[in-house]
Amino acid sequence: MILSRFILPLILLLCGFTVRAVYLDQFQSNPFYDYVPPAWDQTVYHRGAVAFSEGDLLAVAPGETNKFSPLYQYFLGILYRLFGVDLRMVWCVQGAMGVASSLLIYAIGRRYFKAGIAFTGALFFSLYAGNWLYEGTLYRETFMTFLELSALWLLLRMMDRPGWPTVLLSALSFSLFMQSRTNNLLVVVAVLAFLWSPFFSRPEKGKKWLAPWLIVFVIASLPLLGWVKAVHGKWGFYDQDGPETFLFANLPDYSGKEYKFTPQFHEVVKTVPLETGPVIQFVLQNIGEHPWDYFQLYLRKTFYYFNDYETPNTVNFYLSQEFSPILKWGIPFGVLASLSLMGFFMLWRERGKWNLLHVLFAANFLMFLPFFVTSRFRLLIIPFMCLFAGYTVHFIYKAARDGIQQKKKGPIAGVMAVLLFLLWATHTRPLPEGKIRILDLINIGSFYMSNARLEDDQSGLYYYWRAWELSRTLQPVDQRPELTRRALWDYYRWQAGDFDDKKDIESAIVAYRKALFFDYGKAEEHGHLAQILFENRKAREAFIEALRSADMDPGLSSPHILLAIVYNHTLNRPLKALFHMQRAWSLAEEKDKPDFHQQIKSYLDRLVILGMIDPSVSLEDADVLRDMALKSLPHLTFQAPYFHLPENIGTREQAENHMISLFEHLILNPKANKGAIYRQLAEIHGTFLHDVSAEYFYMERARSVGLNYEGFERERENVRARWATAQIPWGPQPLGRAGS
Template sequence: MSKNRIFIPLLIVLFAFIPRYIYLTQIESSDPSFYHLLAGTDARTFQGWAENILQGKIEGNDKLLYTSFLSLIYRWAGNDLYAVRLIQIILGSLIPLLLYFTGKLLYRESVGLVAAGLASFYAPFVFYEGTILIASFQVFLMALLLFALSLAVKRLRPLYWLAAGLVMGLMSIDRGNILLFIPFFLLGIPAVFKGTGKKLWQGVTFFFLGIAIVQAGLFSLHFSLTGTGKVKTNPLGVHLYRGNAYGASGQYGRLSALPAVPPGQSYLLATARSIRAHPGAWMKLLGRKSLFFLNRYEIPNNYSFEYSQRYYSLLRYLLHFGWIAPLGLLGMVMAARERRLRLFLLLALSYGISIIAFFVVSRYRLPFVPLLILFAAYLLTNARRFLQEARVSRKVIYFFLIIGLFWISNRNLHLSYPNAPYNWGSAYLQAGNFQKAIPHFEEAIRIYPGYAKAYDALGNSYLRLGEIDKAIVAYERAVSLESGKASFHNNLGTGYFEKGRWEEAIREYEKALELRPDYDKPYYNLGNLYRRLGREKEAREMFRKAKGLKD
């Protein structure tokens, strides 16, 4: 027995580690941004914040837990992105183990084993563990929270409740939506626990104490480093407006694409007024967001799971959301009769609402998946019993329910995102591999023909390959789509310069300066152009102005 108690957990971790390590070797050899994160992405922002933490600076950092985790790795291994990813896949390999123990504690070992198997080979887990993003760390914390809660529910010891509160508090540092569980938890106590004795309320008190300890520690850290206890968080009102205003897509989108909020009016009030003015549209939006939440498509922000599947075959052969979600959701329906599982149903319900209430993005949904996996395992291990005990009419209901859930989860939403190929192309462009960058920019343009940035980047790629005519065509298209962008005019001017079209180049550089007088590059470029034309006095004046802006 003692050998099994060691052997099974080790085997689970090993099986989970193998696909993750294979994927790590694949992306190291072919991802152009593996060692050099792309500027403008969240990953690069987090890297910068982690570097600031090493210098004792936390101003502007609203993802303090994950970036502190990064900074610890940087302190130990230097700014080594391979080390970060390796540690993340090690933590990811512990997620199936935590789900194994959770299932075993709550029900029986077979539930834990099935849950561990599903989590070991779940493709989005593997994908996000290879990124420098919060998602995989939040999934690990969710699995840890489930384990701590299972101990607390099973044994009702204050120490386990305290541990659960501490983990939830840690999760809330970077993603405050987890705290929506608190009212669900309080209201659901009678449905979850038999009686409300002293031992239970003592445990509940320790649970909230754990959350409070983390929040107090966060306040103290901010006070010691910034002189103020004010903690920077993502603005609730802005995100509510982004996800619920009239015209919102239900996904992450630019505020500029939505109706402007009147000066002095809060985003919360603007959201409420928008919903009141367009209740029918808002109800449709809620339905759309619910569909996004339940569908297999991993809605991207910076990195696209679907686009990466084209280049990493491993991701195509592992499990995806379309398999896990229907089983997990039906498992939740079946588990409602089990008192010991109701707390986890409340956690699933509160977390799902906290995502749909704002907007749906793959990496925000990801921490919900351990709950789905747990209930999918519960369903799979009890399916035979359910079918034997159920009446014929109930079996018919189960059949149509699972068919409907599979249809919702796997239907083609015909979504595509130009940012995914654009970011791949930008990574190749940054790495100096211009030939490989071009197909990605062309793909971004195919998805969204009005994507001015992609045309501009395509022009940059052609320019560096010496294909000046193609570069000019791309630059001209970028300018025609977004004529108010100074950098586009500057780049078009450079294309004309390389072709010897001097007057047109001067016109574009001057237009860039008209749009943005503090832009130094057009001054340098004009200086070089005037020098080429023998207009030395004008050239020196342009260089002087450029240097003044640099200084």
């Protein structure tokens, strides 16, 4: 009695608090420890909770869609009101809820098993690392797990001692659990349906308490329905994101795991509105037309649901291990899944029927099966997995002991064979990217970049670099070059601007070049680079960058100013200088045009005096000025259909001179063969300048203006493959956190 009532619960308390204390200590090095990421579900809960703590009774998150049930943000709001907006307090409270959940599992388990089995199940729950991870996030799964276990424990108490106190508490707890996420209603319905025959239908047990239970449940559930009406302007479910997730997770090309929009989804949403009725109707019709495809889809979902891989949505379990090594030492999900599946069916066979643990196990599984599988969505089933796993461990122990005593190896051999098969079946099957996704590395890098600590920038760059290296090693269908390039572009563009502001010209030039390696088609940045190159007495490089900028964005004024200066002062091409002056004037802001006009008029008058242009030429005659400048351009000839470079171009200098002519034709000649020019620019940058980013950019430009010949798409795809797998042409790779 002392062992089961005091010692075992005390061990659970000590174990639960110890592992969580170690985890929270290690968690402090994680950027998520004191930072709420923007544009995540966590942001909605956090901002809504802050609003509630500041007096907004609706707890509406400003600037967010508020598409989730607000119960969790009310819970957070109360914590913020009591302790201030302190994430550390949230992690401590949620950790305590995790420990309390293990005690509830033990108490519930004792209703169905011996104390040793209940203890083993509760200990498994305490040692499952996924619980620790999500107790340190602003997601509602820890909160919901505690509510679910509390509701079950209070229901069992009500069944033992029906009365107003237990009925009120049981109905209220189930109402709160259901309100925390709309599809939790399935669990409530399943429990009530299962208990109808043995409890609620019997006069001597719970029949007279069913109506009061339902009345309390309904009344307690109404306020948040009013919140939905007040916030969204119409009646609806507590959660408003159901149709979208239900649709993409119920299309035949869905992988069966992770949050990812598929090609079929993008096609379907063109004709099917993201509303509950139309989406359900479409899916049901599609199932009727393609039953085999949907059978395979749900088989995949079931497989991945019980697979050991902790499928990430936003937080990645495996990346978190780099900050909190203790996560590596928790019980793997695949072990729990294997043991629990065995226990589920062995207990059913032993007792000949289901109990509430079977019902809750099945309901929590079926509740998410129509949607997508991620690690945190499985947390609600973990308590029941742990109890069945505890039963299996004790069954194996008993079978082994009996086998040794009776010298029979058959029973234990059969059990172990099934267990080994299940362990193999649930063995980790990660995503094509591996356990850690490109997106996970980009996310954590961006969080390092987002805070005010400049020393964290190096860590952010480290994770961006890792994302780049991961992407380039994958199969083309799994690569994310646009994502990785965008992140690294942002970093180096910020760095370039910072150096520019500090007048560190040499460093700014290097940073601009690095930024443009990742996103070559930025006209303004080419223009900025041209300006600082010119200020650093690198006129030829500045001239080329200005030509690139003027071609990329004809609406920019600044590159034309620099081109006018170079043509006039360095190259002695006054007619070209005049054309670019006129373009700069026409694109300038209205407040600058009068002074600009006067300067250009003086220059034009000087050319008239020198006899270089006719006195009748006006600054407003843009086409005339263009034609005069165009006359000095060399004639270009292209050899169709492939438009390769002329054979006499064999050196980098010759290629650059030809490139300048190509740019001049693009800017000055409205009849230029743009497809052929961009094709040659791509060849110059790839062959002579060894810049695959520029090569791919100009191949895309050639395609965008309609260039097409036999073999062009193959050439473009080859260039894209090199662009997607390119090595960063400088090094070494930055060191990460703590020199990692």
